[in-house]
Amino acid sequence: MSKQIKFFLLAVIFMFTSFTAYTSVTAKPAYSKTLEQIYKSKDVYKDTETRLNELSRNYSSITYLFKIGQSVQNRNLTVLKVGNGPKKLFINASHHPREYMGTILTLNQIQYILEAYAANKTIDNYNIKKLLDKEVSFYFQPLVNPDGVQICVSGTPSYYFNANKVDLNHNYDALWFKEITSTYSTGEKPFSEPETQAVKALCENIEFDLTMAYHAAGDIIYWYFGQQGADKERDLAYANMLKNLTGYTLVSPANYKSSTSGFKDWCVMKLKIPSFTLEIGGKRGLSKPVEWSWYNSVWDKNRLVPVRTATQLLKQTKFNDDKKTALIFNKSLVVLSQNIVSVDGTSYISLKDAQALDFASLDKAIQEELSASRISLKGLPYLKLDALVGQLGLTCRYDKAVNTYYIQ
């Protein structure tokens, strides 16, 4: 080979490798389906799960995917945590099946935020790396009612309930009263449904500072459920911000009791936190899912909602107190009966909660050995968390920002 040819080949190889290196850094990750394909899919549940897995894998340093329960028909109720900061926002969609454009919207919001994070860009003039690394954790649940959405896309487009024929957004404990007709179905008691039980457990264990639920349609925002004084002022300020951003109309606080026992109602009344219901997709009611042609305008109006809400939250003076420890075991939320406590720098878990882990799988000798080193707090037996986790061959990580233990 002549010197010129060798040089030429080396130059080509160099150009090729530097080009591929360049493209691999800047190219956005690929996804198995587009958002439009997911919306038009016959298995929205499976495709949403796949997309959440892909998002979690593509941005593993800043996301955490976990399960908060299972639906009536045993589908996963999945949450993606985005960010490592101490202020916590929960955004969910599709309590009502035919309103599942909110599922697509929240998947898009997640992707938009993560792409800005990876590219070190701003959204709404706010540095997203700073926001997610240090300030905020978003918890997204794009599909509150996966069974209902599957019923909706499998030939019953007007479907409104879960698989038990309960309206999940009338199943929360906020001025709940029993009424079961063909169009209004509260369930037998508040939180009778596994889907609302899972949302309740998540909210009570993570202790969000603010929550938001996407519904359709109407281009309106519900924000009021009896708040008084400073809480009312605080929540009206958020509502006005959301109104200005989306162009949606605020629903008047008068006659707020005409619709009760919704997710937002419960957050405001029982958790005492700001909470908003956004009805996307046009000024109208719905009898079937919003046509896909509406999506671009829905996206335009709601693109900035998570970040703008988060930055307003950071300016809030009083936050929800972090009183409860959360535990996520094998990627599933565990409802603890007692907080995990720290004594002289060592973490202890109550014996009862330890038994909800794999404790029973340990042989008797090890159980006795662990029990021998147990301590008593407020009359209850506690075990050393590290020793238990070690015996089970698991690892434990404590996330101080959101007061959560992860064991897997």
Ligand SMILES: [Zn+2]
């Ligand atoms: Zn709705």
